[in-house]
Amino acid sequence: METKNIMIVGVGGQGTLLTSRILGGITIKAGYDVKLSEVHGMAQRGGSVVTFVRYGEHVNEPIVEEGCADVLIAFERLEALRYAHFLKKDGVIVVNDQRIDPMPVVIGAAKYPENIIEDLEKKYKVLKIDAMAEALKLGNARTFNIIVLGMAAKHMDFAKEDWLEVIEKTVPAKTIEINKQAFEMGYAYEG
Amino acid sequence: MSEKKLMLGNEAIARGAWEAGVKVSAAYPGTPSTEISENIVKYEEIYCEWSPNEKVALEVAIGASMAGVRALASMKHVGVNVAADPLYTVSYIGATGGLVLVAADDPGMYSSQNEQDSRAVARAAHVPVIEPSDSQEAKEFIKYAFDMSEKYDTPVIFRTTTRIAHSQGLVELEDRCEPIDIPYEKKVAKHVMMPGNAIKRHPLVVAREEQMSIDGADFPINRIEMNDTKIGVITSGIPYTYVKEALPSASVLKLGCVNPLPKQMILDFAKKVDKLYIVEELDPIIEEQVKSWGVECTGKEIFTVLGEYSTNMIKKAILGAELDIETPADVPVRPPILCPGCPHRSTFYSIKKLGIHVAGDIGCYTLGAVAPLGVVESVVCMGSSISTLHGMEKAKGKDYVKNWVACIGDSTFMHTGVNSLMNMFYNQATGTVLILDNSTTGMTGHQDHAATGKTLMGEEVLAIDLYKLCHDGIGIENTYVVNAFDTKTLEELLKRETQREAVSVLIVQAPCALLKSNKPKPAYHIDSDKCKRCGMCMKPGCPAITKAEDGSISINATMCNGCGLCAGLCKFAAINQ
Numbered sequence: 001m002e003t004k005n006i007m008i009v010g011v012g013g014q015g016t017l018l019t020s021r022i023l024g025g026i027t028i029k030a031g032y033d034v035k036l037s038e039v040h041g042m043a044q045r046g047g048s049v050v051t052f053v054r055y056g057e058h059v060n061e062p063i064v065e066e067g068c069a070d071v072l073i074a075f076e077r078l079e080a081l082r083y084a085h086f087l088k089k090d091g092v093i094v095v096n097d098q099r100i101d102p103m104p105v106v107i108g109a110a111k112y113p114e115n116i117i118e119d120l121e122k123k124y125k126v127l128k129i130d131a132m133a134e135a136l137k138l139g140n141a142r143t144f145n146i147i148v149l150g151m152a153a154k155h156m157d158f159a160k161e162d163w164l165e166v167i168e169k170t171v172p173a174k175t176i177e178i179n180k181q182a183f184e185m186g187y188a189y190e191g
Numbered sequence: 192m193s194e195k196k197l198m199l200g201n202e203a204i205a206r207g208a209w210e211a212g213v214k215v216s217a218a219y220p221g222t223p224s225t226e227i228s229e230n231i232v233k234y235e236e237i238y239c240e241w242s243p244n245e246k247v248a249l250e251v252a253i254g255a256s257m258a259g260v261r262a263l264a265s266m267k268h269v270g271v272n273v274a275a276d277p278l279y280t281v282s283y284i285g286a287t288g289g290l291v292l293v294a295a296d297d298p299g300m301y302s303s304q305n306e307q308d309s310r311a312v313a314r315a316a317h318v319p320v321i322e323p324s325d326s327q328e329a330k331e332f333i334k335y336a337f338d339m340s341e342k343y344d345t346p347v348i349f350r351t352t353t354r355i356a357h358s359q360g361l362v363e364l365e366d367r368c369e370p371i372d373i374p375y376e377k378k379v380a381k382h383v384m385m386p387g388n389a390i391k392r393h394p395l396v397v398a399r400e401e402q403m404s405i406d407g408a409d410f411p412i413n414r415i416e417m418n419d420t421k422i423g424v425i426t427s428g429i430p431y432t433y434v435k436e437a438l439p440s441a442s443v444l445k446l447g448c449v450n451p452l453p454k455q456m457i458l459d460f461a462k463k464v465d466k467l468y469i470v471e472e473l474d475p476i477i478e479e480q481v482k483s484w485g486v487e488c489t490g491k492e493i494f495t496v497l498g499e500y501s502t503n504m505i506k507k508a509i510l511g512a513e514l515d516i517e518t519p520a521d522v523p524v525r526p527p528i529l530c531p532g533c534p535h536r537s538t539f540y541s542i543k544k545l546g547i548h549v550a551g552d553i554g555c556y557t558l559g560a561v562a563p564l565g566v567v568e569s570v571v572c573m574g575s576s577i578s579t580l581h582g583m584e585k586a587k588g589k590d591y592v593k594n595w596v597a598c599i600g601d602s603t604f605m606h607t608g609v610n611s612l613m614n615m616f617y618n619q620a621t622g623t624v625l626i627l628d629n630s631t632t633g634m635t636g637h638q639d640h641a642a643t644g645k646t647l648m649g650e651e652v653l654a655i656d657l658y659k660l661c662h663d664g665i666g667i668e669n670t671y672v673v674n675a676f677d678t679k680t681l682e683e684l685l686k687r688e689t690q691r692e693a694v695s696v697l698i699v700q701a702p703c704a705l706l707k708s709n710k711p712k713p714a715y716h717i718d719s720d721k722c723k724r725c726g727m728c729m730k731p732g733c734p735a736i737t738k739a740e741d742g743s744i745s746i747n748a749t750m751c752n753g754c755g756l757c758a759g760l761c762k763f764a765a766i767n768q
Contacts, residue, residue, distance in 0.1 A: 034360070036197075036359040037354060038358070039301065040222055040226070042301065043301060045528060045529070045558070061429075061435075062359075063354070066514075067515065078522060078525070081520045082522050102523050102524065102525035103525075103528050103562065103732060105523055106729065106732060106738075107729075107732065110523035113523075
């Protein structure tokens with residue numbers, strides 16, 4: 001099989017690292033070779049962050065090249081737009097329909113783009129969810145990233161039971177149940 | 192088959208060090224090297240510590256090596272500069288127990304103030320350099336580095352880059368080998384580097400490097416992957432993975448040891464291929480040597496010395512490929528920012544209000560340079576805030592620095608800042624130094640240091656008291672402690688102390704908002720009936736406060752950590768918990 005390219009993008013502190021760890025876990029469980037590339041350090045302080053996940057028979061480089069991503073998981077709208085050119089022509093975007101203003105927008109030096117999702121839909125298959133609202137229904141705002149992952153999981157080749165098993169092994173013990181619920185919620189979500 | 196585990200490059204280095212029987216590890220945190228120590232601490236057979244700076248860390252490792260055990264020092268690339276003094280001389284001394292220094296370079300400057308190439312430092316110090324291409328090699332090669340260190344009686348630099356350090360890959364786990372513990376022997380001629388001894392060691396260093404260049408052809412970490420001979424590539428590290436992806440049919444000489452280069456191996460390989468390319472990120476270290484041997488090859492003519500490489504870049508440069516890629520959208524940048532509830536925001540806001548300029552330093556508070564705070568006007572390296580302020584005063588006089596302060600974090604102050612403060616005191620400076628004490632090393636992800644009261648291995652110890660250090664130790668009479676969120680007292684102190692013709696130290700305290708021990712207080716919200724939309728609360732640039740298209744201002748309850756800075760600024764009592 002050809003190497004699959006997944007990207008997770010968002011704002012530093014939104015939990016891209018935890019999500020990529022779960023993705024890494026599921027690919028290993030399926031017996032693939034896998035490489036992930038993460039961002040630590042300064043950008044994690046509210047900056048734009050991107051994590052690459054590549055899996056297949058044999059993986060060389062750990063980064064996804066522009067024009068090569070199969071799935072783009074975005075935890076914030078503007079970040080989806082920033083990295084959309086990494087997608088293949090038939091790539092899928094799974095986006096958390098949330099707006100977090102970057103500092104240039106907060107201080108009025110730049111404008112937050114309008115109609116991001118509508119524009120992306122003209123070029124790509126886009127699945128959107130207001131995961132923060134869904135997470136609040138579960139009573140834990142921090143699980144929003146696992147809800148988005150659940151939604152993306154439907155477009156990848158792994159069984160739901162395997163995802164749940166990997167989540168159980170990856171997240172902190174105290175949050176296993178709520179994260180499993182969050183995953184189920186995203187998996188069942190009809191965007 | 193043995194167990195395989197998905198590991199960060201840094202985690203794999205820690206595992207490799209454990210498998211190699213390392214007994215002592217010392218480091219100062221710095222992206223992208225920090226997770227090495229954070230993983231080493233999980234192996235109880237290894238003594239590990241956070242040292243106050245990289246020079247101390249390397250010296251600790253040197254002592255352990257002299258004493259006869261395997262020792263590791265790890266640091267980011269600019270940390271190698273701090274450790275340069277012991278490094279250049281331990282090259283002459285060599286190693287009894289294997290001695291490895293991990294130097295983590297940062298092409299692309301994800302979290303650094305420069306993009307220097309540690310291979311150049313290693314060449315100048317005549318120290319061999321080993322470089323892995325992924326996590327598996329990180330673990331394997333570091334074991335090889337310890338063997339090499341003992342075999343050739345030399346310290347070894349293990350060079351990684353951010354893309355190796357912070358990528359994960361599958362790693363085959365092996366057992367720990369029996370740690371060596373060589374009985375100590377007094378070796379004055381080898382261990383005491385005074386001129387009479389050093390002059391005899393230098394020729395040995397030259398001979399060692401020549402021997403390693405010859406032996407390099409047989410190092411298992413240098414390998415030739417012969418394929419189609421139209422294109423030959425010499426590469427190493429992470430670019431190797433891009434080369435394999437971009438040019439699957441090319442012949443490749445993959446170097447695991449990038450200093451010294453295996454000259455004969457390279458000359459032989461060059462003869463076998465029609466066109467030879469050198470693919471290396473940053474400086475043309477390999478290329479310039481190969482060209483100096485009269486070998487025709489192409490490198491920086493078609494590749495940049497800036498930033499990271501990629502498969503697409505190699506396809507374009509070597510194959511002239513035209514890639515069908517969408518133009519990136521023109522979107523606002525999202526630079527890193529101070530977190531909601533960060534005490535530095537409060538401090539910088541007071542500084543800005545008073546129109547004071549800041550000589551800055553390395554840490555989260557470097558972000559005080561960007562809008563809307565924009566008070567930090569210089570940042571050079573760890574500890575430099577205090578000494579650059581001092582230099583300004585000596586250049587322009589006492590009055591000139593009366594609307595300036597130096598801002599330095601607690602960990603950075605312990606790193607090298609304290610030396611600069613001693614200098615100010617000694618040389619009768621005028622100047623106000625703010626130690627922004629958030630009880631941790633923040634930017635690198637919360638590491639302890641000598642003033643926090645806890646070690647890397649989790650022991651509770653007596654913390655060095657910053658007040659006593661400055662006031663009683665150095666003797667700075669005008670040393671004060673103030674809470675970062677007590678803006679009234681802070682502003683009074685700033686107004687008074689900046690006018691004083693002496694050295695003043697303000698220890699501005701409040702724990703980092705992200706510290707687990709610092710539980711967030713209830714979030715604030717804005718009462719829309721009382722809010723006049725004046726925007727005062729937005730001036731400090733808290734990311735939890737946003738203004739909607741209609742001009743209404745709101746606080747994101749999931750981001751707010753209840754610091755109350757904005758509530759204190761509101762003249763209409765519209766912001767409440």
